[in-house]
Amino acid sequence: MSSDSKSAKRKGSSKKRKTLEEVYKDDPDLLEFSKTNLLEPGWAGELAPYELAYIKTQLMKSPRLRKRWGFRPSAKRISEKRIREVARNGL
Numbered sequence: 001m002s003s004d005s006k007s008a009k010r011k012g013s014s015k016k017r018k019t020l021e022e023v024y025k026d027d028p029d030l031l032e033f034s035k036t037n038l039l040e041p042g043w044a045g046e047l048a049p050y051e052l053a054y055i056k057t058q059l060m061k062s063p064r065l066r067k068r069w070g071f072r073p074s075a076k077r078i079s080e081k082r083i084r085e086v087a088r089n090g091l
Helices: 003-013 028-036 049-061 065-069 080-089
Strands: none
Touching: 028 049, 049 065, 049 080
């Protein structure tokens, strides 16, 4: 495979991921419900990519939320595997 086709393949695969806001743009009440409940350990079950991205963003912003999810408040890196585990099973 030539380097041109490799770079074209990479460019084609860089789809923009949906955000929580984009998914629920037609239902603001459901958006608020989801934003609140997704941050509750054990509530979400299996996460869609946009849900995982939302939770990870919120965890990175809030030391208190990181602690509630079982991470050290000072944690700089947060494993997506661990986020999925806590979202599915709780603590």
